[in-house]
Amino acid sequence: MEPILPMEPKKSEAVPEGNGWLAQIKWDGVRILTYFDGTKVRLYNRKLNERTWNYPELTNLSSYCSAESVILDGEVIAMGEDGKxxxxxxxxxxxxRRKEKLAQMVSIVPVAYMIFDVIYLNREWLNKRPLNERTRLLSDIIEPNEQIQLVSSHRDGNHLFHVIKENGMEGIVLKKEDSPYQIGQKTDHWQKVKNYLDVIAVVGGFTLRGGVVNAVLLGLYNQKGELYYIGHTGTGKLSNQEWRQLTDILKKKEMDDRPFINKPERNDTAHWVRPALTVKIQYAEWRPGHSLRQPSIQSFVDVPPKDCKMPEDGET
Known part of the structure; x- marks a missing residue:
């Protein structure tokens, strides 16, 4: 059973009009597909990188799924101190990446698997069947528990989005109830409406205060493969210890030449680095000139720098 690329939603500025739409919470986590061939359970992310080892809570499939063989699609999430x-x-x-650390972090950072689709069941592909039928089959085979949940669907997308905004969550996904699961595709059958915007960016430089990094300079690759500076940030969710760790990491990647094709506003005080580190950035909007307004760091991510590209049509 070879891993497949998941179906992805297209970005939309508003909840689509008309009947036949199902709205689901867009969980702010890691997309994980679970594969069970009848013998072995494997987990892969949306980039086809294996994550079986990272989430042992999900590998005891018989404790929550009655299928003889299956491919499940969902999102692995972890809660912050605010309960979101x-x-x-x-x-x-x-x-x-280290086993001794994983054993510790399983209890420190518990995760939940929010399952929203089934693509393959008991040696039969379901991807051409409509979403509402796949959802019924999914509810038949999954027994939810504390760490395994079925994502609920709602008819009133506008109301769900209002609730999401009130609670400061990421957004919602709207799906046509008769939509097939289009493997590796991004179509209008699934649409995402986000409460806030984010982008995966490349770190191309940094500035220091008191010997510690106080801001990173960010870039995205254009169609010519050139790194374009889009802004800098020194705010976000990193702890003081993580800023110090970031300092050590970036100092080892320093180089003389500026990696950006355009000149950053902090050009004179910046230290340049080899573009190797990627981060998830939350921001308010794109400003004229292709720069971010109010960017803040959410987390380091394992994404190849060359995959971090300038949006062509406003998609983020």
């Missing part, structure tokens, strides 16, 4: 899904917290789990 936190991308920063889930990345603390997703980025672990």
């Amino acid at each position: 899904p936190s991308f920063y917290e889930v990345m603390r789990r997703d980025g672990i």
Whole structure:
């Protein structure tokens, strides 16, 4: 059973009009597809990187799923201190690479798996069946528990989005109830409406205060493969210890030449680095000239720098 690229929603500025739409909470976590061939359970993210080792809570499939073989689609989330899904917290789990640290972090950062689709069931592909049928089959085979949940669907997308905004959550996904699961595709059958905006950006430089990084300079690659400066930030969810760790990491990547094709406003005080580190950035909007307004760091992410590209049509 080879891993597949998941279906993705297109960005929309508003909840779509008309009938036949189902609205779901857009959970701020890590997209994970679970594969069970009847013998072995494997987990892969949306980039087809294996994550079986990172989330042992999900691998005891028989404790929550009655299928003989299955491919499940969902989002792994972790809660922050405010009781809301936190991308920063889930990345603390997703980025672990040492077994001794994982054993500790399983209890420190518990996760939940929010399942919203089934693509393959008992040796039969379901991707051409409509969403409402797949959802019924999903509810038949999943037994929710504290760490395994089924994502609920709502008819009133505008009301759900209002609730999401009131609670400061990421957004919602609207899905046509008769939509097939289009593997590896991004179509209008699924649309996302976000309460706030985010982008994965490349760190191309930094500034120091008292010997510690106090801001990072961010960029995205244009269509020519050139790194374009989009802004800097020194705010976000990183702890003081993580800023110090970031200082050590970036100092080892320093180089003489500016990696950006355009000149940053902090050009004179900046230290340049080899573009290797990527971060998730939350921001208010794009400003004229292709720069971010009010960017803040949410977390380090494991994304290849060359995948961090300038939006062509406002998509983020």
